[in-house]
Amino acid sequence: MSFQSPVSMQDILTAQARIRDFVRHTPLERSIELSRQTSGEVYLKMENLQLTGSFKPRGSFNRLQTLSESERLKGVIAPTAGNHGIGLSYAAAQLNIPSHIFLPENTDPVKIALLKAQGANIQFFETIEDARQAARRVAQEENFTFVSAYNDKAVVAADGTIGLEILSDLPDVEVVVVCVGGGGLASGIGTVMKTVNPKIEVWGVQAANSPTFARWHEAGQTVAVELQPSIAEGLSGYIEPETITFPIFRQVVDRVVTVSEHELVDAMKWMLDHHQHVVEPSGAAAVAALLQNPEQLSGRKIAATITGRNISLSRLMALIG
Amino acid sequence: MSFQSPVSMQDILTAQARIRDFVRHTPLERSIELSRQTSGEVYLKMENLQLTGSFKPRGSFNRLQTLSESERLKGVIAPTAGNHGIGLSYAAAQLNIPSHIFLPENTDPVKIALLKAQGANIQFFETIEDARQAARRVAQEENFTFVSAYNDKAVVAADGTIGLEILSDLPDVEVVVVCVGGGGLASGIGTVMKTVNPKIEVWGVQAANSPTFARWHEAGQTVAVELQPSIAEGLSGYIEPETITFPIFRQVVDRVVTVSEHELVDAMKWMLDHHQHVVEPSGAAAVAALLQNPEQLSGRKIAATITGRNISLSRLMALIG
Numbered sequence: 001m002s003f004q005s006p007v008s009m010q011d012i013l014t015a016q017a018r019i020r021d022f023v024r025h026t027p028l029e030r031s032i033e034l035s036r037q038t039s040g041e042v043y044l045k046m047e048n049l050q051l052t053g054s055f056k057p058r059g060s061f062n063r064l065q066t067l068s069e070s071e072r073l074k075g076v077i078a079p080t081a082g083n084h085g086i087g088l089s090y091a092a093a094q095l096n097i098p099s100h101i102f103l104p105e106n107t108d109p110v111k112i113a114l115l116k117a118q119g120a121n122i123q124f125f126e127t128i129e130d131a132r133q134a135a136r137r138v139a140q141e142e143n144f145t146f147v148s149a150y151n152d153k154a155v156v157a158a159d160g161t162i163g164l165e166i167l168s169d170l171p172d173v174e175v176v177v178v179c180v181g182g183g184g185l186a187s188g189i190g191t192v193m194k195t196v197n198p199k200i201e202v203w204g205v206q207a208a209n210s211p212t213f214a215r216w217h218e219a220g221q222t223v224a225v226e227l228q229p230s231i232a233e234g235l236s237g238y239i240e241p242e243t244i245t246f247p248i249f250r251q252v253v254d255r256v257v258t259v260s261e262h263e264l265v266d267a268m269k270w271m272l273d274h275h276q277h278v279v280e281p282s283g284a285a286a287v288a289a290l291l292q293n294p295e296q297l298s299g300r301k302i303a304a305t306i307t308g309r310n311i312s313l314s315r316l317m318a319l320i321g
Numbered sequence: 322m323s324f325q326s327p328v329s330m331q332d333i334l335t336a337q338a339r340i341r342d343f344v345r346h347t348p349l350e351r352s353i354e355l356s357r358q359t360s361g362e363v364y365l366k367m368e369n370l371q372l373t374g375s376f377k378p379r380g381s382f383n384r385l386q387t388l389s390e391s392e393r394l395k396g397v398i399a400p401t402a403g404n405h406g407i408g409l410s411y412a413a414a415q416l417n418i419p420s421h422i423f424l425p426e427n428t429d430p431v432k433i434a435l436l437k438a439q440g441a442n443i444q445f446f447e448t449i450e451d452a453r454q455a456a457r458r459v460a461q462e463e464n465f466t467f468v469s470a471y472n473d474k475a476v477v478a479a480d481g482t483i484g485l486e487i488l489s490d491l492p493d494v495e496v497v498v499v500c501v502g503g504g505g506l507a508s509g510i511g512t513v514m515k516t517v518n519p520k521i522e523v524w525g526v527q528a529a530n531s532p533t534f535a536r537w538h539e540a541g542q543t544v545a546v547e548l549q550p551s552i553a554e555g556l557s558g559y560i561e562p563e564t565i566t567f568p569i570f571r572q573v574v575d576r577v578v579t580v581s582e583h584e585l586v587d588a589m590k591w592m593l594d595h596h597q598h599v600v601e602p603s604g605a606a607a608v609a610a611l612l613q614n615p616e617q618l619s620g621r622k623i624a625a626t627i628t629g630r631n632i633s634l635s636r637l638m639a640l641i642g
Binding site: 024027032033048049053110113114117269272273276277278309310311312313314316317321 | 345348353354369370374431434435438590593594597598599630631632633634635637638642
């Protein structure tokens with residue numbers, strides 16, 4: 001291994017053993033049409049078919065199993081745009097741990113319904129930033145464990161298990177394309193790929209409207225980044241410069257691609273039309289990146305992550321209709 | 322076992338062993354919202370997530386493995402509204418057997434694209450009935466093996482493996498709700514349920530526009546049935562009275578429910594809105610039946626089959642838009 005990381009391959013294997021009985025090994029589905037369009041061999045890692053409709057419960061199950069007995073009794077708290085909270089409250093319910101989820105008022109109704117169904121204690125705030133500040137404060141006041149969606153070694157390690165599954169199904173993968181919000185998924189999967197074979201190329205994909213990691217990667221350091229709202233709520237919003245994910249990300253991700261709002265919508269439509277799968281905007285980012293860069297994928301064996309499907313029918317219709 | 326069937330539990334277990342390495346054990350997904358609406362505990366058997374997008378390859382892989390060496394060399398032929406042909410040509414390609422698929426001109430473009438991608442030899446006809454007659458004739462002329470989508474012991478036995486999977490994931494299931502076209506799926510799953518526990522109730526669901534098995538079941542014998550077109554192409558069309566499925570069906574299916582075209586569309590919307598899954602009209606029939614009969618499911622543990630997702634985006638939008 002030619003890089004230094006706070007999350008090792010052993011952490012990732014440990015996470016795999018811990019979460020194996022709680023989550024699905026999702027299918028790696030060959031995309032006939034993306035293979036044709038890129039002249040490559042493209043496979044999609046279908047984490048939209050994961051329990052709770054996104055990859056998030058992997059990190060939650062791993063993190064919750066690192067809690068002490070007294071921490072388990074007190075419970076956990078997280079601010080979230082949706083999927084992290086759903087994964088966390090689902091895992092917490094399975095493990096009999098109380099969960100408190102703080103989220104913005106404009107959260108997709110499907111995500112709110114899933115949270116409620118899992119018995120999470122939920123509270124609404126005007127923005128995700130307000131929710132984050134309140135969650136930090138309440139965590140201190142009430143002695144709840146604050147669980148970040150990405151700035152947490154146990155979460156990054158669990159995200160890496162997706163990389164292990166990709167390699168077990170496609171050992172000779174050459175390019176892995178991963179969407180990037182807080183960088184947990186790309187750091188975890190990238191660590192696996194670069195440990196196993198440094199020649200495997202790792203692409204990160206960001207929403208052009210929220211290009212934090214794209215700018216940091218370009219600059220080689222954290223810099224101030226101007227953010228605009230994005231339909232990809234899972235890939236947008238403020239990322240703290242001290243996140244553990246950036247030092248990993250900058251070593252294991254070879255290039256960062258940004259995709260426009262329009263390209264995200266096109267990728268959602270594309271997934272419906274060619275795979276008959278509902279994918280939420282964040283979840284379609286890797287497909288958008290492939291569609292944007294077909295010539296660079298010609299002749300190569302590619303795996304791309306599809307990360308979630310939690311979008312209400314009304315929002316889906318408004319976006320693609 | 323208190324009934325006589327040309328397809329035994331042993332045939333079904335044999336099928337399971339034969340096809341295990343070729344198809345997915347699909348998830349049995351708890352439906353929070355259907356459980357709430359029925360006051361029961363409802364699980365969906367997600368064969369829409371099966372390889373090729375429907376349950377059909379199970380039957381194909383089993384049937385193809387019963388061919389003699391000379392039959393394998395000659396190849397197979399089938400008339401189909403889509404999914405049977407996709408499953409058959411997929412399985413045939415995996416096993417290096419030539420396949421010839423005859424289908425109506427109005428077949429969904431997604432289904433045609435899947436067939437072409439699998440290298441099937443395809444030929445179009447004005448109606449499914451024309452395709453069926455031509456396939457029978459060409460099978461004789463060319464010595465191809467004609468593979469029915471339901472009137473075949475090996476296909477019915479393989480359809481029964483879905484019942485084995487339901488029982489392995491939900492051993493105390495009380496009601497199983499299965500959609501019915503040619504009756505293969507209901508006969509196979511029903512045989513498993515009634516063999517294991519005759520108290521398990523088996524419901525068949527038909528399109529009201531094409532109620533062959535509903536009328537036969539009611540009459541206790543095959544009778545002439547008036548057919549109208551249905552958006553559920555997998556559940557509609559002429560069924561030959563000599564099919565092996567009816568003698569099984571009448572013994573293992575407790576009641577037949579019919580659902581209207583409108584109810585099928587509502588069930589498709591319902592699956593998109595509450596599960597974020599694309600389901601084709603035929604595939605949504607069991608959900609339509611549950612939504613139609615909530616009061617009869619109260620307090621019970623129910624499994625319902627979701628059988629396929631192969632519908633083009635343009636047709637989906639036209640139906641639900």
